[in-house]
Amino acid sequence: MIIIGAGSAGLFLALKKSELEQKSGDNERITVYEEHKELGKPIQCTGILTDEIKKLIPENEIKKFTLNKITNATIYSPNRKLELRMNDNLIIDNVAFIKYLADKAEKQDVKIETEKKFLDNIKGDVHIKDLKSNKILDLKTDELIGADGPMSSVAFQNRLYGERKQLIGIQARVKLSEIKDVNSNNNGTKNNNIKEFNKNNIDFYPHIGEYAWAVPENDEIARIGIALPISDDGNKSKIFEDFLKKYPGTILEKQGGLIPLHKPNMKIACVHADFAVALVGDAALQIKNTTGGGIIPGMLAAQELARGIDNYRKNLKPLNKELYMHYLLNKSFHNYKDSDWDRLLRKASSEKIKNILMETNRDNVRKMIFKLALHPLMMSEGIIALAKMN
Ligand SMILES: Cc1cc2nc3c(=O)[nH]c(=O)nc-3n(C[C@H](O)[C@H](O)[C@H](O)COP(=O)(O)OP(=O)(O)OC[C@H]3O[C@@H](n4cnc5c(N)ncnc54)[C@H](O)[C@@H]3O)c2cc1C
Numbered sequence: 001m002i003i004i005g006a007g008s009a010g011l012f013l014a015l016k017k018s019e020l021e022q023k024s025g026d027n028e029r030i031t032v033y034e035e036h037k038e039l040g041k042p043i044q045c046t047g048i049l050t051d052e053i054k055k056l057i058p059e060n061e062i063k064k065f066t067l068n069k070i071t072n073a074t075i076y077s078p079n080r081k082l083e084l085r086m087n088d089n090l091i092i093d094n095v096a097f098i099k100y101l102a103d104k105a106e107k108q109d110v111k112i113e114t115e116k117k118f119l120d121n122i123k124g125d126v127h128i129k130d131l132k133s134n135k136i137l138d139l140k141t142d143e144l145i146g147a148d149g150p151m152s153s154v155a156f157q158n159r160l161y162g163e164r165k166q167l168i169g170i171q172a173r174v175k176l177s178e179i180k181d182v183n184s185n186n187n188g189t190k191n192n193n194i195k196e197f198n199k200n201n202i203d204f205y206p207h208i209g210e211y212a213w214a215v216p217e218n219d220e221i222a223r224i225g226i227a228l229p230i231s232d233d234g235n236k237s238k239i240f241e242d243f244l245k246k247y248p249g250t251i252l253e254k255q256g257g258l259i260p261l262h263k264p265n266m267k268i269a270c271v272h273a274d275f276a277v278a279l280v281g282d283a284a285l286q287i288k289n290t291t292g293g294g295i296i297p298g299m300l301a302a303q304e305l306a307r308g309i310d311n312y313r314k315n316l317k318p319l320n321k322e323l324y325m326h327y328l329l330n331k332s333f334h335n336y337k338d339s340d341w342d343r344l345l346r347k348a349s350s351e352k353i354k355n356i357l358m359e360t361n362r363d364n365v366r367k368m369i370f371k372l373a374l375h376p377l378m379m380s381e382g383i384i385a386l387a388k389m390n
Contacts (some may be wrong), residue, residue: 001017001141001143002033003031004147004153006036008299009282014030017306031111032113033113033116035131039095039098039102040096044255048213049296050293065097065100068200069200071085072200072201073086074201075348077338082349116129118154119153123272125140141275145278145280147280147302150282150285162267167227167258169225170254170256173222174221174251177250199218227259262285262323276309280305
């Protein structure tokens with residue numbers, strides 16, 4: 001098996017596939033080709049994970065790449081805020097996480113080749129460019145996997161690209177000024193536009209850009225970002241700079257990347273008699289459209305793909321149902337105006353609704369919607385949301 005891309009989806013697939021092979025006594029060679037020199041870089045991710053990660057990685061190993069734990073969230077609308085307790089979320093060191101997965105895979109005999117860029121393939125004849133020597137390698141495989149991110153060349157080469165939409169995610173790591181400095185202006189009065197910062201709380205703004213966030217790495221540094229439609233070109237940096245003003249401090253670095261949008265019923269695999277190709281992770285648009293969370297969906301899909309390409313689509317059904325719900329919610333929220341967000345947060349402030357929101361996580365949104373739909377306060381919101389879906 002040849003896997004293109006050493007991100008979380010490609011590496012987790014390599015790891016799971018090699019574990020299954022070891023159990024069954026097969027020893028098909030698995031090689032991951034990555035175009036970058038250093039695994040995990042450049043960083044293009046905020047690194048927030050729900051507690052679903054505990055189902056994928058042994059709990060005692062998660063601390064190897066965890067920087068911080070999140071226990072609370074504050075959701076803002078233009079004129080309201082909603083404070084929620086949540087199941088533990090983790091903030092990870094993205095590079096340490098990728099290196100952890102690579103290390104585990106290599107221990108299972110997976111070969112990881114860096115500075116090797118996938119160029120093209122004709123069925124199982126695959127061309128990879130060695131970026132150090134500039135030589136082209138001619139390889140043969142009966143299984144080619146595109147785990148090569150949102151602009152997947154494997155998808156493109158194998159007519160699986162289809163029509164895709166992406167958002168652009170822009171983020172800064174900011175060393176925050178001290179709260180006592182940022183929370184008062186020159187007159188000593190409280191400046192409500194500047195947020196207090198708590199190491200265990202994330203701030204989420206569904207009405208700014210497509211959505212915006214402030215996520216603490218520790219009690220000094222936060223990852224502050226915004227997702228915007230690609231087409232808003234002229235305005236992008238202004239919207240971001242304005243948002244950053246809520247969290248004054250020193251910008252340590254800026255990061256950015258594409259956030260694909262999930263599209264239901266996309267073709268993500270093609271099986272011939274002697275050759276099969278499949279996509280996983282961002283390459284397959286396996287991502288939650290409401291939040292841009294793609295790491296866990298990509299890993300869940302990788303786990304299913306490891307069990308075989310033949311049943312991949314069938315085995316993905318539960319994940320696809322979940323992603324479909326995020327797709328529908330996002331379609332509706334996309335048309336929400338400021339007053340809609342204020343109304344939604346007002347309704348969600350009821351203790352009963354808050355309890356439902358707090359007891360389910362973002363990787364289980366179907367369960368959450370089902371419970372919310374039964375609540376009279378949210379029924380009317382459901383009808384408004386349906387009307388906004390076009
Ligand atoms: C600003 C931002 C913030 C985000 N925050 C979060 C978050 O907090 N939580 C979350 O769950 N998700 C988040 N995401 C989404 C998350 O980063 C992705 O869903 C996830 O990284 C996808 O993993 P992947 O392995 O599918 O793809 P990638 O991580 O994109 O990995 C693909 C790999 O393929 C390599 N590659 C590409 N083309 C080739 C080629 N031709 N040859 C060889 N190698 C190639 C790339 O170099 C890369 O290493 C965020 C995204 C952005 C942009």
